[in-house]
Amino acid sequence: MPNLIGRATRRASVTAHMRNQAAAVMPATGRSRRTTLIAVSLLAATTALTACNSSGSGSSSAKTLTLWHYEAADSAMGLAWSQAVKDFEAAHPGVTVKVETKTFEQLQKTAPMVLNSSNAPDILEYNKGNATAGLLSKQGLLTDLTPQVTQYGWDKKLSSNIAVTSRYSNGTMGSGGWYGIPNYAEYAMVYYNVDLFNKYKVPVPKSFADFTTAMDTFVKAGITPLANAGAEYPAQQYLYDLALSKADPKWVTDYQINGKADFHDAAWSYAANTLTDWVKKGYIAKDSVSLKATDMGSTFESGKSPMMVSGSWWYGTFESEIKNFTWDTFLWPGSGLVPGSGGNLWVVPTKSKNKQLAYDFINTTLQKDVQDIIANKGAVPVAADPADVTDPKAKKLIQNYTTLAASNGLAYYPDWPVPGFYDTLTAATQDLINGKDSNSALGSLQTAYQQGRSQ
């Protein structure tokens, strides 16, 4: 039986990831656009409501900073931000921060409408990516924070790799004005079961050859080395990880930003063939095709597979849920690039009534004490001091991030370049795992990529 309880408890972290990864471009686009479709019919009602509200909120808001976010109160970000609110209120006597917790869905669906009204909050957390923050910036709904970035020195805290998702030029990320500031980052790594590694005398892989040798050892012992899930993002991250191991930063920029991907190039062909090969060799279970990300987590947590390649969003979950074995992580061996990016953004709506306070609040969230909370709760802060991080695992998580960020090693996520590419990637990787011809799978990716870019 699949682990039912695990499913429920883990859903929070996985949802958090889904919105960070896949939703960054795809469903979010759909949602906000669908909203626009409905908007026409709702317009009259909205206008009426705004008219009623605008008279009341103007003067009283001078002492109130209205803030919206969608993190759970007990999550790393939730805890860190309640500390930030305390710090901020202490530093700004007479100012109250009115925190309104929204759901991710709620914000995705209503953001363009609400931000265009006088009900806009003063500051809010919003999803990074072209189809979300990019779209709002293009519509003129977000404040360009470039002057504040220089004034507060935020650019010194955020590496250029992380800043990619903060800067938008005509709605496209990568360059231009700063429209959002992230507090955290995320990246993919290999989680491994230390007990199983010891039992089978497998050393922690230092090179790609070590990695495959380790997997061979497990296969010989009748164990599937890699936990996988074909029906959701994990399988496509394996594919992307493999492609990245043969790629360079220019390849990533071409793929992610310039719209110049060639799915029949050396990197993608290698990735597709290797993935098929890994299934044949038993590194990845063939019957993982229909599994979801939570199932992959269960496979790793139950000790069935000694390794799992996925993002830092699993870190907190594993720390609280894995009790019966020791686990640790290493970066994908032999590759300078891994899937990852900056986290979701603080944005200031153009209609914010307290912009200066909003800027000050962003600055507060980037201070050491707030960032340290993020670190000690198992997430990756963008500006923490590793010396202040007490938990050794968290320390390693941050050190690895620092290494990657310094070398521009975060290669974003494979589904980012085109809205809805997530589904195409899922279908293609399922075909590959089922042993279909890699040329046709890559061909379908090329078609969908070009179709999406031409829209």
Add this chain to the structure above:
Amino acid sequence: MTVAGTAGPAQVASPDIARRESRRRRGKRVDRGYPLFLLPGAALFLVVIAVPFGMNVWISFNRWQGIGPMTWVGLGNYRRLLADSVFWSSFWHNVLLIVAMAVVPTMIGLVVAAALFDYLGKKFGPRTASVLRACLYLPQVMPLAVMGVVWGWILAPGNGVLNSALRDVGLGSLTHDWLGDPKSALYAIMAVMVWIQIGFPLVVFMAGLQRIDPVLYEAAELDGASWARRFRHVTVPQIRPEFYVVLLMCTIAALKAFAPIYVLTHGGPGYSTDIPSYFSYQNFFEKTQVGYGAATATVLALITLIITAVFISLQFRRRDEED
């Protein structure tokens, strides 16, 4: 029309004249008050169906991301649709889904209804039959999303309920990744849909059976007809109207099926369980190729309309023949 037909001969010689006469008389009255009663329905139809459908057709002639400017592409989206192999294979999957959601449940429902009504009902009392009917109808009442999740666990690879059960009874060689293998995924979904759908034909048929004059059965029995022959020559012809209703409603349900695919497979593995409604949804909301998604939706709506028209005309023709 049957009312006019039977009332006719008493007043005038030709039933045709009587029918026309009664229509004319009714027509006069209609002119006065009745159109008012049509207004709410017509307004709703206009707002909920006609205008959105018209907009959808309009959008399907454009390239549009859901916001921003539209680019007129004429029949471009439809040309692309004609050449899209994923779309056509999704249509084929929908045909199989019609088999699973309309044809098979209708047949099973008919046999089960007859057995419950004719045999179990008589032998164990109507209460037993009602309880069994309610049990079989249960899947129709439960939310599809919940059932999808539960069936996902049942059909899960490895330690899924079905595979575990197979192993327990010594059929370990039959274990399979039911939803992960493109060869079995659609059939697995079809099986789930049969289970879900049976309740609807069953309830309709049982209601229909109660309408049949018991005299017919008695006469057939006296003539020495077996249960099977009574079933074939009395039951089936008598509940023909119910057949049309059930088949039509189930076929339409199959054409607009979305939830089972969304919950169980997301159209995968690969595109092996993709269906037009899901295909349209993906283009509309996930790929934000709204024009293309609208073209798919328009084609799907037209096909549903055609099938409905065929069913209804068949039904009327049959009824006219019987009259």
